[in-house]
Amino acid sequence: MAPHAASPASTTRVRVWDLPTRLFHWALAVCVIALVVTAKAGAMDWHFRLGYTTLALLLFRLVWGFVGGYWSRFGSFLRGPVAVMAYVRGRAGAHERIGHNPLGSLSVLAMLLVLLLQVFTGLMSDDAISFTGPLASRVPGAWSSWATDWHKNAGQWLVIALVVLHVLALAFYAVVKRERLVPAMVTGDKALATPQAVPQSRDDVGRRLLGLVLFALCAGLSVWVSRLQG
Numbered sequence: 001m002a003p004h005a006a007s008p009a010s011t012t013r014v015r016v017w018d019l020p021t022r023l024f025h026w027a028l029a030v031c032v033i034a035l036v037v038t039a040k041a042g043a044m045d046w047h048f049r050l051g052y053t054t055l056a057l058l059l060f061r062l063v064w065g066f067v068g069g070y071w072s073r074f075g076s077f078l079r080g081p082v083a084v085m086a087y088v089r090g091r092a093g094a095h096e097r098i099g100h101n102p103l104g105s106l107s108v109l110a111m112l113l114v115l116l117l118q119v120f121t122g123l124m125s126d127d128a129i130s131f132t133g134p135l136a137s138r139v140p141g142a143w144s145s146w147a148t149d150w151h152k153n154a155g156q157w158l159v160i161a162l163v164v165l166h167v168l169a170l171a172f173y174a175v176v177k178r179e180r181l182v183p184a185m186v187t188g189d190k191a192l193a194t195p196q197a198v199p200q201s202r203d204d205v206g207r208r209l210l211g212l213v214l215f216a217l218c219a220g221l222s223v224w225v226s227r228l229q230g
Contacts, residue, residue: 013191016071016189016190018188018207020211021064021069023211024060024061027053028115031053035050048131048226052225053222056222058115060211062112063214068201069207076099076199077102078109079105083102084102087101088103098190111162118156118158118159120135121151122151123135124143125144125147125151126144134226134227
């Protein structure tokens with residue numbers, strides 16, 4: 001009797017990224033690219049609109065980091081130096097390879113902090129020619145001067161550098177480590193080669209409605225900030 005062919009390794013699909021997290025990710029990517037383009041093109045009206053949209057998105061992500069799906073919460077992926085070094089040396093646990101790995105968590109944190117700084121320096125900027133942020137008149141002149149210089153120079157290049165680094169990291173994982181990270185941020189699911197007890201991110205209608213309400217509140221706060229000028 002001929003031997004049976006080996007069956008392919010079974011996989012388990014895990015809902016890693018809930019819909020609000022995925023929409024945030026792609027909306028932020030579009031906004032950041034458009035912000036760079038409008039800044040270079042001098043389209044300041046659109047640059048400010050995109051800036052307020054980015055502010056709403058970032059505020060939402062900060063809140064969602066505490067109440068969102070399991071893998072979107074800061075507590076599930078922010079790790080200390082020991083965990084980062086263990087990952088670099090190839091000794092990370094399986095749990096740390098499902099959502100954001102320890103290195104990826106540092107990238108996420110850096111991106112959020114740098115973008116928040118860029119948004120708030122934009123709100124405080126005043127070039128005395130073509131644009132004035134809504135907070136420029138509400139902070140000391142020295143702050144506004146520093147914010148303007150940072151936003152137009154070091155800040156924008158730091159954002160561009162982080163975006164390029166993010167894209168290169170995705171390419172490295174896809175080509176070298178044979179691990180495609182982008183599909184999971186599209187479908188929300190990740191296939192695990194070995195079955196294991198893994199928490200799933202809750203992504204039902206109730207959670208999606210909660211995300212919508214929270215984003216609406218963050219958008220309202222961003223609109224309020226935009227009307228502080230004058």
